[in-house]
């Protein structure tokens with residue numbers, strides 16, 4: 001019993017988060033420079049919060065609210081510093097000399113100063129909050145190591161995407177998503193609003209987009225083609241008031257919201273609402289025989305399964321009028337310079353079959369359907385440019401010729417991005433596949449991972465990616481304006497699952513988007529800073545993926561004698577393991593010291609571990625095969 005008490009006591013002590021013991025003060029994304037100094041600033045009730053500039057009052061309020069939530073007291077707000085008083089000073093004086101979105105933090109025994117303007121000051125606040133110890137005993141002072149931090153972003157575009165077409169999420173969750181982004185200095189929220197499986201934004205001129213297009217009569221169960229159809233009506237859309245609310249909320253957090261209106265493909269929901277947008281309005285929606293279907297198969301339907309569909313917008317004047325009507329309302333709702341027009345995965349079969357399209361190709365003197373798509377995108381670009389905005393399109397917009405001012409979002413690997421930069425077009429890198437920026441892929445090979453789209457991406461894979469391709473000249477490299485992670489939601493129905501897929505991968509994304517390459521340090525990230533951030537999450541209701549024990553690999557290890565040293569990925573968490581093929585639980589062996597394992601010749605063992613966090617969350621089971629010359633099939 002005494003041992004248990006002692007153990008509990010040590011655990012409680014050791015799970016205090018001391019960001020300041022880390023050389024980077026625990027900050028994610030790592031700042032450009034962090035120079036720790038002698039001394040410390042003690043934040044107690046006598047400290048005044050000085051902010052002379054009314055423009056900075058929001059940041060001052062956020063800081064005070066944070067201090068109240070952590071320490072239980074608020075700071076007295078003042079406009080000027082009284083000589084001799086201990087103060088936190090928020091100031092924009094000198095910020096004009098900082099790089100865009102940059103900030104400085106200077107902490108001495110007497111003063112905690114954040115210098116920055118607009119987004120810069122806000123990011124300084126985020127770093128300041130991350131540095132504070134957590135938890136703080138209510139009412140006691142918060143001690144922060146003296147330090148000088150200089151910081152600014154590597155890329156001006158730091159994006160995160162969310163698909164609300166396949167599944168949609170409450171306004172409150174979209175705001176939480178934006179909060180998470182802004183806390184990690186991501187500044188562009190790419191909101192994928194229209195899909196084959198649902199149109200999710202109210203357009204007053206075209207009410208059927210939501211009264212018809214936002215409703216599907218069922219959804220396949222499990223991975224495509226599914227084990228059946230749930231036969232449950234799935235519907236929803238964001239009203240224009242909700243959109244305005246989200247855009248304003250994001251803007252206060254220096255997050256720009258980029259709407260995506262997909263064209264000409266991924267448009268089944270719009271076509272279900274207005275069949276004349278199709279090449280063949282009379283034709284039933286193609287459903288195929290691989291999936292089960294809820295309700296009528298007649299006429300144009302909102303899709304109930306995932307994939308790419310041939311029924312795309314017909315490039316008629318009626319369609320362009322319709323799209324301009326939609327865009328007029330979209331442009332009024334979103335002040336964003338960029339409007340994403342999709343452009344991906346638009347099959348050409350219907351255009352090949354359609355007499356109208358073939359005649360149009362001839363009339364316009366085009367070579368083929370790819371050039372017809374380019375014509376389509378260029379018409380839309382011209383309209384958007386005429387309103388003072390710019391388009392972003394997925395990398396298929398390269399096919400048939402790029403629209404003159406388009407920014408390309410490279411998703412099928414990096415080749416599209418390279419090709420676009422070589423044509424002097426701006427590029428956002430968002431590669432799927434092994435580079436790993438598709439956050440709907442699985443995070444480990446454990447059988448416990450939830451249903452997902454396939455593919456594999458971990459925070460360390462993302463961390464290892466440099467968005468600037470080496471094969472570009474410096475001039476071409478300057479066209480890589482940023483990087484983005486994508487969260488597609490075919491297999492994500494709930495906010496909790498989004499959080500699971502997002503965290504901690506978003507932390508790695510934020511570091512490759514913000515921090516200089518020279519400051520990259522996976523060991524410091526994974527073993528010093530990430531654990532602190534995960535422990536903070538563990539104390540909230542936010543879900544996250546619990547990393548495998550540090551030191552354990554999912555790869556097969558070969559040999560006779562193994563010494564395996566593991567470290568918990570989150571302070572205060574516990575590792576339990578088995579070597580007898582049984583599934584580990586809290587009744588399995590508790591890991592305390594490195595495992596010494598000898599495997600007889602011709603045999604294998606499987607090390608299975610789980611991590612149990614201080615908040616009593618349990619990780620997936622991680623398996624490592626230890627093989628001393630046994631044939632593969634005897635593994636498990």
Ligand code: ACM
Pocket residue numbers: 344345394411
């Ligand atoms: C995409 O993932 N189809 C852009």
